[in-house]
Amino acid sequence: MDDIPLIFDPVTGHYHRITPAGEKVLGFLDGTRTRDDLVAFFSRADRIRAxxxxxQLDTFLASLEHSGLLEGSPPPTAKNAGTGRRVRTSMLMPRVVITRSLPTxxxxxxxxxxxxxxxLLVLLAVLGxxxxxxxxxxxxxxxxxALQDLAxxxxxxxxxxxxxxxxxxxxxHALVAQYLKVPIRGLGVALLFYFMPVAYVDRTDAYRVRGRSARVVLAMAGIxxxxxxCGLVALTALNSSGLVRDTTVFLLGMQFxxxxxNLNPxxxxxxxxxxxxATGQANARDRAFTLLRHTLARKPLPEHLANLGTGARRAHLAYALASAAYVCFLAYAMLHAIPLTADFALAVVGR
Known part of the structure; x- marks a missing residue:
């Protein structure tokens, strides 16, 4: 990704970002060398450098083991390991895969x-x-x-x-991924934060796409x-009346x-x-919420967050807090929308 080396774990299906120096060390982790052998090789008998x-090597190896990447270390999320499971519950989002046949x-x-x-394809899509x-x-x-006429x-x-x-x-999304030769893993439905039903395609393998612009197009393909x-629905509304017009106007509202x-950051x-x-910030949201959890629990930060500067740490915490507050607002709004939805449905039978 952007020429940044990634480790792919075929057991969990996860990607792990590492540094170029870490990538060089990986080539020596073949089971024939000890930690001390590696230190001696890289330091070239320089005691201070050793x-x-x-x-540095201890930190790197500990990180690999924590992620379940060293032989003999258990995967950190064994209950959700593997990309072949149809039902998963990680990331506060229970998910059910409906089909894996879209790539075919x-x-x-x-x-x-x-x-x-x-x-040309992108230009036509944007103009359309x-x-x-x-x-x-x-x-x-x-x-x-009038709203009452739409019920x-x-x-x-x-x-x-x-x-x-x-x-x-x-x-x-799936078509663009297929075009880029990184097929999606599955199409399914999920319950975001355990209360918001959403459809999704698992495009985790988009990390394999090197260029940022291609990944931006993949992310925006659905929009x-x-x-x-939206244009086709609008044309139908403009050239119809009665039930067809009312239905298409309702559809437009739902689409907006x-x-x-879909645009909400x-x-x-x-x-x-x-x-x-676009910014090359992989997993920024996960880092923000990990930082928030560890800060609230007063737990030591993971290695990849321990060296964040004061400004970056505050920005991550602010984003996590704003996102959490917004999720609470959505839950509140959806709860209060239930009576209105019921009224619309009951209007069908004249009640």
Missing amino acids: EALTR LLEPVARLLRALPAG AATGYGLGIHTYLTRTP GHAFLIATAVMPLIVLAHETA LSDGVL FLLVV LMPSDGYTALEA
Whole structure:
């Protein structure tokens, strides 16, 4: 990733970022040398250098063992180890994999798209999405009837159609990943923070993509797809009336809500992932919450966080606190939205 070396663990499916110096040391960890052998080799009989190398090597080896990467060390998350499990519960997000067949289904399409210039494909997608969102905003502002007129069948139909739009969103991510030859691991559904249902594609292997721009496009693919679909829904609303118009207006509202959620940097969203890819900051959110947990529990910081500067530490803590507060707000809002949702549904039967 960005020419930064990564260790891939095939047992857990996780990637571990290391330094170029660590990458050189890995080549010597073949089971034939002890720690002292390595110190002697790298220090070349320089006693002062050997003392420094001993401390550095001990830290590096301890980090590898803690991550379960040394032979004989147990994986840190044994209950979720392996990429073949259909149900997983890590990262505050219980997940169920529905299918792993998308790479097979999408490869013929990806093969055709690879024959076209990548820049042209991105340009067309951006123009299509921008046009679609613009048309959708215009339509929503000019064609939306009174809220009470939208209750009933339009709400139920729009709710039934919305999962298809979400499926198209996730398929767009999968298609770009397939185009980049890093197929997704699975398509599934999850319960984010144990209360928010979401669909997802596991694109962990995007770390293998070297260029930042390609990873940004992969992160934004779903939002670009939503923009094109938003334009199609808006055109339908502009050229219809009655139930069809009401349903498509409802769909537009749901799509704009989905856009806000997907762009929100306080969530593990597409917008956050795109920012992470653009800046080269891998796993910044995880580092922020790890720092917050250890600070609140007054526990020693992990090695990769112990050397953070004061400014960086404050920024990470501020982000973690803001994100946690936002999640609490979302839970509160979803709880209070239940009565309104029930009213819309009951309007179908005239109650």
